[in-house]
Amino acid sequence: MTDESLDHRKTRALRIVKHLxxxxxxxxxxxxxxxxxxxxxxxxxxxAQCTDARVNIVTKELLKKxxxxxxxxxxxxxxFEEHIKSTGFYHNKAKNIIAMAQxxxxxxxxxxxxxxxxxxxxxxxxxxxxxxxxGMIYGVPGIVCxxxxxxxxxxxxxxxxxxxxxxxxxxxxxxxxxxxxxxxNRLIMHGRDTCHAKKPDCAGCIVNYVCxxxxxx
DNA sequence: CTCCCGATAT
DNA sequence: ATATCAGGAG
Numbered sequence: 001m002t003d004e005s006l007d008h009r010k011t012r013a014l015r016i017v018k019h020l021x022x023x024x025x026x027x028x029x030x031x032x033x034x035x036x037x038x039x040x041x042x043x044x045x046x047x048a049q050c051t052d053a054r055v056n057i058v059t060k061e062l063l064k065k066x067x068x069x070x071x072x073x074x075x076x077x078x079x080f081e082e083h084i085k086s087t088g089f090y091h092n093k094a095k096n097i098i099a100m101a102q103x104x105x106x107x108x109x110x111x112x113x114x115x116x117x118x119x120x121x122x123x124x125x126x127x128x129x130x131x132x133x134x135g136m137i138y139g140v141p142g143i144v145c146x147x148x149x150x151x152x153x154x155x156x157x158x159x160x161x162x163x164x165x166x167x168x169x170x171x172x173x174x175x176x177x178x179x180x181x182x183x184x185n186r187l188i189m190h191g192r193d194t195c196h197a198k199k200p201d202c203a204g205c206i207v208n209y210v211c212x213x214x215x216x217x
Numbered sequence: 218c219t220c221c222c223g224a225t226a227t
Numbered sequence: 228a229t230a231t232c233a234g235g236a237g
Contacts, residue, residue: 127235
């Protein structure tokens with residue numbers, strides 16, 4: 001795969017884009033439940049190493065109680081931990097979410113900022129979370145390089161890298177910019193539905209004919 | 218690189 | 228029992 005030409009990789013990428021659009025025609029949204037930008041930011045921060053289904057169970061009550069940056073910023077960490085415990089990594093997540101809210105108040109008038117630079121400077125926010133917010137809230141295209149995007153794009157031969165940021169840039173080379181957000185969401189859905197981490201359903205996969213890993217994982 | 222960490226599928 | 232789940236920080 002390392003000696004494959006960029007043109008060849010682009011051609012395959014466009015086929016994959018086309019087929020995933022056929023499989024998921026509706027422009028797919030995130031599976032996380034939210035109303036506001038702050039809701040989505042908190043839900044995404046909770047989703048690290050946790051299923052979206054579990055996050056939605058927790059946020060169903062959580063997002064009713066915490067509506068603004070002030071609500072999070074003034075909360076006691078131990079009390080907040082109790083709400084989010086079942087999502088795992090709860091010490092870090094609670095500390096980060098409260099510090100993030102305090103940073104919103106200090107630097108952004110309590111609002112969620114709309115640039116990569118500002119987002120990744122928030123405590124507990126990295127490129128994956130930032131690109132999700134940019135794409136879903138601000139309409140700024142970007143690859144949301146989560147665990148599914150990493151695994152599926154590697155299997156599909158769209159990247160040979162392991163580092164999420166390098167994978168992001170590999171995908172920018174071969175996926176049209178207007179597709180970045182939608183393609184991220186479709187890769188994630190494809191990863192959840194078909195290209196599972198453990199036992200991928202290659203026989204039921206719509207892009208198996210262009211996949212260098214088909215029936216080999 | 219390691220650590221954080223509970224819930225779930227296999 | 229073990230791998231994995233819409234990651235990020237030190």
